[in-house]
Amino acid sequence: MLELENIIFHYEDGTQIADYCFDLKIKTGEIAGITGRSGSGKSTCIDIISGFLSANSGRILVDGQEIGQLPPGLRPVTVLFQKNNLFDHLLVHQNVALGINTSLNLSKNEKRAITEALERVGLEHLKDAPSQRLSGGEQQRVALARSLVANRPVLLLDEPFSALDAEVREEMLSLVRGIVSDKNLATLLVTHDVNDCHKIANNHYDLKDGAFVVRSV
Amino acid sequence: MAGRSALGKRTAIIRPGLSIYPGLMVSVLLLLLVCAVFVAVITTGLEQNTALSFDGVGRLLAFTTAQATASTLSALLLGTLLAWSLNHRRHFKGRRILLALLSVSMVLPTVVTALGLITVLGRNGWVNQGHLWLFGQDSGLSIYGIGGILIAHTWLNAPFISRGLLHRLEGIPVERLKLAASLRLSPWQRFKIVEWPALSVATPGLVMTVFLLCFTSFSIVLILGGSPNFNTLEVAIFEAVKLEFDLTRAAMLALVQLGVCGFLVMLAASLPQRSSAIAPPSFFHMWPDPIAARAIQTTVIVFFSLILTAPLSAVVMDGLHGDIFKILQDRLFRQAFLTSLIIAGLSSVLTIACALAIAATRRNLGSNLRTRQSNLSWLVGWLISFMGTGYLAMPSIVLGLGFFVIFQNLPMDTDHLAPLVLILANVLMALPFALVVFFPAMQKSGQRYDKLAFSLNIRGLARWRLIDWPSLRSEIGFVSALSFCLSLGDLGVIALFGNRDFITLPWLLYQNLGSYRTADASVIALVLLVLVTSVFLLLPALVEKRHHAGT
Numbered sequence: 001m002l003e004l005e006n007i008i009f010h011y012e013d014g015t016q017i018a019d020y021c022f023d024l025k026i027k028t029g030e031i032a033g034i035t036g037r038s039g040s041g042k043s044t045c046i047d048i049i050s051g052f053l054s055a056n057s058g059r060i061l062v063d064g065q066e067i068g069q070l071p072p073g074l075r076p077v078t079v080l081f082q083k084n085n086l087f088d089h090l091l092v093h094q095n096v097a098l099g100i101n102t103s104l105n106l107s108k109n110e111k112r113a114i115t116e117a118l119e120r121v122g123l124e125h126l127k128d129a130p131s132q133r134l135s136g137g138e139q140q141r142v143a144l145a146r147s148l149v150a151n152r153p154v155l156l157l158d159e160p161f162s163a164l165d166a167e168v169r170e171e172m173l174s175l176v177r178g179i180v181s182d183k184n185l186a187t188l189l190v191t192h193d194v195n196d197c198h199k200i201a202n203n204h205y206d207l208k209d210g211a212f213v214v215r216s217v
Numbered sequence: 218m219a220g221r222s223a224l225g226k227r228t229a230i231i232r233p234g235l236s237i238y239p240g241l242m243v244s245v246l247l248l249l250l251v252c253a254v255f256v257a258v259i260t261t262g263l264e265q266n267t268a269l270s271f272d273g274v275g276r277l278l279a280f281t282t283a284q285a286t287a288s289t290l291s292a293l294l295l296g297t298l299l300a301w302s303l304n305h306r307r308h309f310k311g312r313r314i315l316l317a318l319l320s321v322s323m324v325l326p327t328v329v330t331a332l333g334l335i336t337v338l339g340r341n342g343w344v345n346q347g348h349l350w351l352f353g354q355d356s357g358l359s360i361y362g363i364g365g366i367l368i369a370h371t372w373l374n375a376p377f378i379s380r381g382l383l384h385r386l387e388g389i390p391v392e393r394l395k396l397a398a399s400l401r402l403s404p405w406q407r408f409k410i411v412e413w414p415a416l417s418v419a420t421p422g423l424v425m426t427v428f429l430l431c432f433t434s435f436s437i438v439l440i441l442g443g444s445p446n447f448n449t450l451e452v453a454i455f456e457a458v459k460l461e462f463d464l465t466r467a468a469m470l471a472l473v474q475l476g477v478c479g480f481l482v483m484l485a486a487s488l489p490q491r492s493s494a495i496a497p498p499s500f501f502h503m504w505p506d507p508i509a510a511r512a513i514q515t516t517v518i519v520f521f522s523l524i525l526t527a528p529l530s531a532v533v534m535d536g537l538h539g540d541i542f543k544i545l546q547d548r549l550f551r552q553a554f555l556t557s558l559i560i561a562g563l564s565s566v567l568t569i570a571c572a573l574a575i576a577a578t579r580r581n582l583g584s585n586l587r588t589r590q591s592n593l594s595w596l597v598g599w600l601i602s603f604m605g606t607g608y609l610a611m612p613s614i615v616l617g618l619g620f621f622v623i624f625q626n627l628p629m630d631t632d633h634l635a636p637l638v639l640i641l642a643n644v645l646m647a648l649p650f651a652l653v654v655f656f657p658a659m660q661k662s663g664q665r666y667d668k669l670a671f672s673l674n675i676r677g678l679a680r681w682r683l684i685d686w687p688s689l690r691s692e693i694g695f696v697s698a699l700s701f702c703l704s705l706g707d708l709g710v711i712a713l714f715g716n717r718d719f720i721t722l723p724w725l726l727y728q729n730l731g732s733y734r735t736a737d738a739s740v741i742a743l744v745l746l747v748l749v750t751s752v753f754l755l756l757p758a759l760v761e762k763r764h765h766a767g768t
Contacts, residue, residue: 050672052586073674084665089687102675102683150673 002026002154002186007048007058009041020044020210022058026186026203028153031177033189033197035215036207042190045207046158049188050079062154062186078147080160085143088132092123092142095131099150110149117145121175137168144172144179155180155187162192173200237597240578243571244601247648250641251611254619258475261622262468274473281449282477284363284438285431288370292427295371296378297416299521301408302514303379304386305506315518318525319376321750324699325529326706327373327436328723329742329749332730333528334369334441335360336535336739343531361443369437372524374427381423385415404510425485426609429478433612436708436723440730450474451614455712464622471615478610529746535736536743544740553725554744557705560636560721564643564704565697571644572651572696573689575601576659583660586667609649613642617710635714639721642710647700654692654699662688694760701756702749 007022020041026032036042047053049060051072060068062076078099086095096114097104106114118124121141126134134142140160147155157176161169177200180187189201197204197215205212303312322330337343338360348356360368389411397407435451442448448456450470457467505511544550582598620638624631666684670676675683686693708723715724722745729738 052668052671071674072668072671073676077672079668079672081668084669087666087669087684087687090683098673098675098683102673102679104683 001028001061001063002049002188003059003061004045004049005059005061007055007060009044009048009053009055011044018210022048022212024188024205024212026154026188028184028186029181030202031180031187031189031200033191033201033204034207034212035191035194035197035204038192040207041210042207043158046079046156046188046190049075049154050077050156051075076152077154077156078150078152079156079158080140080143080147082159082162085160086131086134086139088130090131091127092129092131092134093118093127095142096146096149099146099148113149114145117148118142120148120179121145135168137164137172140164140172141175144175148179148183151183153184153186155185157187157189157191159190159192161196169196170199176200236581237578239574240576240601241597243574244578247571247608247645251608251616251645253623254611254616255475257619257622257626258468258471258615261464262472274470277448277450277453277470278473278477280447281432281451284366284370284447284449285428285434288367288374288431289424289428291367291371292374292378292431293420293424295521296375296423297382298517299375299379300382300386300416301412302517303383304412305404305510306514306518309518311522315522315525316380317754318522318529319380321753322373322376322525322529323380324702324706324753325373325749326702326708326723326745327369327434328440328706328708328726328730329532329745330373330528331369331437331440332535332726332738332742333532334365334372336531337527338365338368343527359443361441363447365441365443366434366438366447369441370431370434372528373437374430375521376525378423378427381419382416385419386412389415404506421488422485425481425488429481429485429609432481433474433478433614435612435614435712436727439708439712440727450477451612451709454614454618458618458621458713464625467618468622471618474612474615475610478612482607482610532739532742532746535739536746539736539740539743541740541743544737544744549720549725550741553720553722553741556636556720557722560639560643561701561704564640564647565701567640568644568647568651568700569693569697572648572655573659573693575648576652576655577685579656580659580663584663584667586671608645611645613646613707613709614713616642616645617713621713632716632719635719638714639707639710640704643700643704643707646707647696647703650699650703651696654696655689658689658692659685690760691757694757697760698753698756702753705745705749705752 002025004022004024007020009020009022011018011020018039018041022041022045024032034042034045044053048055051067051070055068058068059066065076067075067077087098090098093114094104096117097106097110100106100110100113115124115127118127121144123138123141123145126138131139131142143160155176161172164172173196176187176189179185189196191197194204204215206215207213303315306312335342338358339345340355340359342358342360345356345358348354348358359365393411397411402410432449433451434449435455438447438449438452439455442452450473454467454470454474457463457470506514579598579601582601617638620634620641624634662685666688670680670684706723707721708727711719711721711724712727715721722741726738726741726745729735729741
């Protein structure tokens, strides 16, 4: 379970000031969808959970453990960004392997896990392909496969499907739904499309004036 | 959110940690070194009553400035014309060869260029021989003097300007070209409205760099100057040390040189940083220009091809006519060859190591993800980036002089330290260029992959192996070739430290020229030409190939 307890984040630069207050609970196996205008704080919320920003106050708990002081790589979360989810110069299986072993010296079990993850996302035939040759949808599938092998209990999706066409997007949403159920992941989906929330989210929140407002799904 | 730069209460969790220290240490060490040299020069320059009349310095400064201004203007005019022509003529046979020639000419040892120009334009050169054959009399053309200096500087720097501007022209977004075509702009209107804005962004920096290179030019003026009337500050420093052994005069001239170069570097740093839209080079086929414009483009390209290839061909032909086997078996040649390779190799490795460390520190200090932004981190980042270009203000002959003065005061035999000085001078000479190449690539790799790498906990050597090396390999290949070639061709520091036991190929070539052993000099020039061309064209390709073989 992922819990945000009274997370306060204050932001200011030369032109704008913003205050955010995040309170949220996502149970294992559930998807919470977050929508909101540009600049409403959707990506800020993801950055705070994943460790790229530190909140001014509040607690982030995963399965009851406080993770707010951990660096990003040691947090029990996997993030899918909108773009740049793969290292272009590496092969598909190498990109997946980084989820379990960053030295890329893999054991037999690790190799098997990678093959299974690629099978799960339907890309086993592209195992040895250079990542830069993949389409946008295929790249996001590989990133999902990596999240499968990483086996972390929280999945954060920062508008990863916004650049995909409608058909591929539909496939990806259904793939995510399946993976979340299989692996019992607590998942946060940030999207600008309310329909995405309606399709796969258990709960839908709208970010307004720096805080979550519950919407019906 | 990701694009925000100023932070307020935004703080980074990822600490830069040890990653900033190598670059910081390298910067501080180099800074101390340069300061030591500066102090040595300034104390020597001011320790005795001045023996230098103001008129002497004024005349040297005036000529140095005048020749650098004229050379820069001439290189700018021809370089711009060539860049414009090449941009409009993107499909002709030999274009790639011409582009490769432009690159090679930028790194060719100046002493080889000078020799090639002498063969073409000298008293018994090709042009005079042709004139004699056609008209029965000598043309009176002489390569020695101000004319020769200007021609050589233009030959060396117009390609540099041309490559820089062509990169900008090829990066003009294709939509703008389409818009220009749909509005039926004439070539002149297109130049004024579409192309000039792209060129004007790069021109001030290129002009400043070329002016600095011409201002501190040594070998060309030494070989082609022909008379003390055409001495520049740099050559006057050399003559004061080697011929007159007047270190005070040399140091005072060096201070003037340092002052002017420092002013120019600061001026360049204070130029407003304008940006213009730049896209990856596109091979968008332009609409055909009017016949007059095409005629100008063809003439410029043919003219340049001839101008570029003539001195190189002269070096090759003269070299092949020389007694190659005799030279190759000569003990002195072998010694110079080996010394040159070792010095250039070590200089190249050290340049890459220093530049990578400095570029990484600069990137890490500027990254919101890694560093808690403070006035201190900003100051350190600024200092490091300033020092990157600051070394341009320290010409190698001044650096050499500084070490020469320091060694004079050491109570020990310092001959064995000469190679170290040469390597350090080469590193400082190549460092600004290496940083210009590495920093944008490293910053780009950071912006693209930092978040992903941090979220996957890829750090230390794994980060270097998996992310930085693949992202920077082509730049590393290019910089290693560039620094190797620049080091191989240096005639500045070796002119102060060279002797019978410590000799490099350019120094041996210069000595042969000085003692009228032109045939031997031609063979050495050919060896240098082949070596530089091979390294510059093959080394980057080899680095790429090795990487692909490894993946």
